[in-house]
Each structure stands twice: as structure tokens, then as C-alpha cells.
Amino acid sequence: MKLDAAAWRAKRGIARILAALDSDSGCVRYVGGAVRDELLGLPVSDIDLATRILPERVLERLAKARIKAVPTGIAHGTITAIADGQPVEITTLRSDVSTDGRRATVAFSDDWRADAERRDFSINALYADPATGEISDFFGGLDDLAARRVRFIGDPLKRIAEDHLRILRFFRFHARFGSGDPDPAGLEACTARANDLMALSRERIADELTKILAIDDPTPTVALMLERGILDPVVPEIAGAQPLAALVAAERSAGIAADPLRRLAALLPPDPAVATDVAARLKLSNKARKRLALAADRDLDASPRALAYWIGPEGAIDRLLLADRPDDAAALAAWSVPRLPITGGALIKRGVPQGPAVAATLQAIEREWVAGGFPDGENWETIVAARIAAATGG
Template identity: 80%
Template structure:
């Protein structure tokens, strides 16, 4: 296996960066997810480079080539090079000196196998020579890639002790790349150390969970995580994947794109208070918290369009899909929510007295308009005339 080195070099900004780092000398290689995905025939997004040059030398070389160098993770040897508008992360080879499961202290080196040994999974520890495309594989990653097997490098318990987030990453990578049952040693280690997740920030947990739920069908993986008690220490409210399975089916039936936050709502009890509490613990945005709470409320009413008007189109679609009403969700997704075609100023011109009465009349018109199905023409004028007359008569 090898990469098409010339095709990679044609990517925006790459040739300039490789030249600045003297790629012909063997001091720099492609590494990580881009190499893995290319070998699997998947689209490549971000490209990362590993180098034996010290971070200071990397910066010096980039600046000499007039390439912007941003010290995005300088303590861990990471420099982001921006060439022709394209950012590329360049990280100096390193080994862990100490780690507490959340962060590590590293030492820089020129030892490629040592750098590979500190990575999480064998399929993520593949390096490619930018001149020839030849792959450097120190831990059997190519065989695991061919078998679609996600396997920790070395002892799984040691890798998890270095970074507890690797528990969730193990399941995410299996859901995305794995075939069949997960690696038994890795699964056993993750099960044994699930409580270690409690030491992580909830933001990191939320980020990884959202990535898992964004996979095409994460149901089997999530069900396995629940069975093994992986989520119990941090989100004990998640006890079943049954609703998730139904939602995934509804999304497919409706033709609506999968949505990780909606899928999280499916895993939570239909209780807005609980949903909001979980969202707060995970440090989700205010918008995400409101959306989860709205989805958990569950009420649908008789008219999906009215629901969309009052709570928002996105939240209404969430509720419909969670209720397995995929056909209605599909129709609602293609509908444009209208705006109330009258303002307070226009009511005043029609003779409604300025002040609170204008707001009350406007609200009465809005309720009637939505209830009647957003009519226009004579029906709309009838609603306005009736409410204005009532306001003036009162």
C-alpha cells in the first residue's frame, strides 16, 4: 500500500510547506487520519504532518519560506502552517514524559517508532513519505485497516491511562471503520476503565459523543456502550438505544439528514427538565440546550405547521421524527415558515389605540391566523377585520 504522492502534493499549499521542510531529506511525513482515509478510499479533509525538526526549527523554516506559522499547540510541538490559505498542522515527533489521563507532558525526539507508540490506535499511526508515498507502519496498522479492526497500540489499559477520552474514541472509530465485533482486549479495557471518564471535562465528552451520534447509524455501537456501562458514569440517564434505532429509521424514511443532537434527544427521557440538565452538564450551547428540552417535551398537536410556527421548524421536525412521523417531517422540511403579514403600526393605522391593546390585538390575530392554517386573501382580511373590530369596540 502507498499513497499517490504527486496527487497529494497538488493539494493547495502542500508543495510550499513540503519544500520549506525539505521533505526530500526524510524529516517530514504525512500522518494520521488523512493517511488512513486515503488508504480506505475515503475523502480527505485535514492533512497533518509529523517531523523530526524541533518546533523552533519548523517555525524558522516556514517563516523563511514566507509561510504563516501559528503556534497552536507549541507546548506539544504543534505548529499550524498556513500556505495559500490552507492550514496544515505540523507536529514534532515526541514521547510522553508524564500524563494524568487528561493532559501530557512531552519530550521532542527524532524517533519515528517512539512517536507512533504514543498514538491511540494502529490505524491512526500510519506515516507516508511525501516523496514516494511509501507507508511506514510500526504496529500492524495496515493489517488492521484491511481487516477493518480498531486496535489499541500496545496495552489498551496503558493507552487509556494516558488519555481517558480514548475510551469513547475506541467506540467512535469502531462505529466508523470497524467490521464485526470490536477488538476484545480493547473492549474489555474500556469496560473496566469506564469510570475514568468522570475525570474528563464534560465538553470533551460531549464533543466525542456528538461525533459518535453523527455517524450514519451509531445504534449498534451505542447499544454496546450502554450494555457495557460506558456512559453510566457521566450520563446515567441514557439506558436504552431503542428510541435511537427508531429515530435513525425515521430519518432514513423521511430523507432528512441525520442530526447528532436530535439523536442525543432520542437517548434521553422525554422530560424537558432532565434533557436541559443533561445539556447543561455537557456544557452544550444555550441553543442546543433549548433544542434538547423542546424535543423532550414531545407534544405534537394536530397541525405540524402550527407547531413549527410556535416552536421553530427544526424543533418541530425533531418531535415528528422522534414520534416516527417521517412523512409529515419530510413535508415540514420542505415548507417555509411564513411571517405574520401585519405589524403593530399597521393596526394603529386601522384605528387600534396605541399601547398594550396593539400587542394584544396582534397576538389575537396571530393565533387566529395560525389556527386557520396561515390563510391569505379574503380569509386573512376577515381575521384582521374581526380582531380590529373587537379591539375598537372594547
């Protein structure tokens, strides 16, 4: 099995980077997700390279070729090269010197197998020669790809001890690439070490959880994670996966793209205070925290369009889908929220005295206009005239 080397070299910017690194000498290989996805027939986005060349020499070669280089993780041997607008991560072969579950100290190497040995799963430890497309597979990754099996390289407990995030990555990769039941040894190791997640930064946990929830249908995997107590140490508020299953079905029925934040809201109790607490714990952005709290409110007393006007279309669509109203959500997604067709200045010109009366009249007009379904023409003028008359004593 091999990659189409010529087609890959033709990708934007790749040939220039490979030439700068003298890839024909055998010192560079494609590695990781790009190789995996190509072999699975999936779209390839990011391309990573592994190399025997030390980071300082990589920088020198890129500079000589006039290719922009960003030392994104140079302490760990990673440099991002940008050629013709195409970023490519280039990482020197490594072996672990020490790990503590959150970070690793590495030593640079020229041993392809040693570099593969420190990677998490066999399907992520596949290398391809840029000149020939030949695949290097040190730990049975090709067989695991064929079986759609996500399997740790070596002892799963040891790999999790090196980086606790691998617990969540195991489930994410199984949800995306796996078929059938997860690898038993990996599943048992993740279950046994679930409390290790507490040692990780909440940002890393949130990032991985978001990636899981963004998968087409993560429900079976999330259900398994809950059954095994994987999320208890970090999001104990999640009680079951059934609300997520209902939301996934509603998204599909409405033809609305999956959204991980909306899906997190489905997993949480319908309580804004709980949602706010979880969002803060996961260190989500202020915008994400507000959205999660709005979704947790679940108030649907207003019409869909009125709701979209008051809390925004995104929040309204979230609530409608969470309430299993896909038809209303789909209709709302195709509707643009109108602007109130009058201003305070216009009210003053029509006789409303400056001061608090302007704001009060504007708010009254707005409430009536929204409640009436955003009328225009004569109906709109009737609303405005009546409110102006009330404000002016006319």
C-alpha cells in the same frame, strides 16, 4: 502499499509547506487520519504532518517561506501552517514523559517508532513519505485496516490510563471503521476503566459523544456501550438504544441529515427538565440546551406547520422525527415559515387605540391566522377585520 505522492503534493498549499520543511530530506511524513482514510478510499479532508524538526525551527522555516504559522499547540510541538488557504497541522515527533489521563508532558524526538508508539490505535499510526508515498507501519495498522479492526497500540489499559478519552474514541472509531465485534482486549479494557471518564472535562466528553452520534448509524455501537456501562458515569439517564434506532430510520425515510443533538434527545427520557440537566452537565451551548429541551417536550398537539411557526422549524422537525413521522418532517423541511402579514403600526392606522390593545389584537390575529393554516386573501382580511372590530367596539 503506498499513497499517490504526486497527487498529494498537488493538493492546495501542500507543495509550498513541504518545500519549506525540505521534505525531500526525509524529515517529514504524512501521518494519521489522512493516511488511514486515503488507504480506505474515503475522502481526505485534514492533512497532518509529523516531522523531526523542532517546533522553533518549523516556525523559522515557515516564516522564511512566507507561510502563515499559528502556534496552536506549540508546547506539545504542534504548529498550524496555512498556505493558499489550506491549513496543515505540523507536529514534531514526541514521546511521553508523563501522563495523568487528561494531559501529557512530552519530550521531542527524532524517532518515528517512538512517535507511533504514543498514538492510540494502530490504524492512526501510519506514516507516508511525501516523496515516494511509501507507508511506514510499526504496529500492524495495515493489517488492522484490512480487517476493519480498531486495536490499541500496546496494552489497552496503559493507553487508557494515559488518556481516558480513548475509551470513547475506541467506540467512535469502531463505529466508523470497524467491522464485526470490537477487538476483545480493547473492549474489556474500556469496560473495566469506564469510571475514568468522570475525570475528564464535560466539554471533551460532549465533543466525543457528538462525534459518535454523528456517524451514519451509531445504534449498534451505542447499544454495546450501554450494555457495557460505558456511559453510566457521565450520562446515566440513557436507558436504551432502541429510540435511537427508530430515529435513524425516520431520518433516512425523511431524507433529512443526521443530527447528533437530535439523536441525543432520542436517547434521553422525554422530559425537558432531564434534558436541561444533561445539557448543563455536558456544558452544551445555550442554543443547544434550548433545542434539547424543546425536543424532549414531544408536544405535537399543533399541526406541523403551526408547531414550526411557534417553536421554529428545527424544533418541529426534531419532534416529528422523534415521533416517527418522517413524511410530516420531510414536508416541513421543504416549507418556509411565513411572517405575520400585519404590524402593530398597521393596526393603529386602522383604528386600534395605542397601548395594550394593539399587542392584544396582534396576538389574537396571530393565533387565529396560525390555527387557520396561514390563510391569505379574503380569509385573512376576515380575521383582521373581526379582531379590529372587537378592539374598537365596532
